[in-house]
Amino acid sequence: MKYKMLVLDMDDTLLNDNHEISEKNKHFISQAQAAGVWVVLASGRPTPAMQSYARELNLHQYGSYMLSYNGAVISEVNTGKVLFEQSMPKEDIHTLYDLSVEHKLHIITYIDGQIIAETDFKYIDFESQLTGMPLKKVPSFKEAVYTSSVKCIFLEEPERLQVVAPLLQSQIKGKNVTTSKPFFLEVTEFGIDKAASLERLAKHLGINQSEIIAVGNANNDLSMIEYAGLGVWVDNVTPELREYADVIVASNNNDGVAEVIERFIL
Incomplete structure (x- = not known):
């Protein structure tokens, strides 16, 4: 099978625990792009x-794309043009606040x-540090x-969030609810996940489902792992998800993405 698209989750997949792209991963991603394969974050x-990170990988030079906010936005790396965006109404966000x-x-x-x-919460600070986005502390969430x-995102200590998550999922109607890290429970509009936006992008580019490799490590990656022609977990995948991929490669700290490219693309 000749694969035409490689779709990469970032945190704990492409990025190591220092939130960096290894030189080996960069080298093999460069090789894949030179071989005509779309690389999408x-x-x-x-x-x-x-x-x-997209520019560090030179995705802009190849006219590539990013799926952000768990697939709620599809944008061009080079121009910033948004191809697709699906937001939640403010009234629904107010309900989530309640x-x-x-x-x-x-x-x-x-x-x-x-x-x-x-x-105030340490994991809110973590999100700001991780994303580099400014944190605005407000007296009234609904007014803001x-x-x-x-x-x-709902945030709490992992042990408690794991207990509360099933109840929340039963109460939240018409939304997609998933975890990305053990302390993040993420909510997007119904029908929005990485697979749905990957399918939109693939159709836009004329690429078949069977020609796609997707690589991830967590619950919010599961939809695209199951959608792709080849679904790959890195070895540090959330344990209960291991059975759902076609292949498991080295961990995010051991150049798992490079292994995927070397084995299945080059």
């Missing part, structure tokens, strides 16, 4: 938090290029959320 991260109060959880969303939060947004 697909992340729960906001678009601005993906751009520097649930966060009911269950004593922290909640954030993204407005005007800022992370909006009403509470005056317009639609593409994503909300």
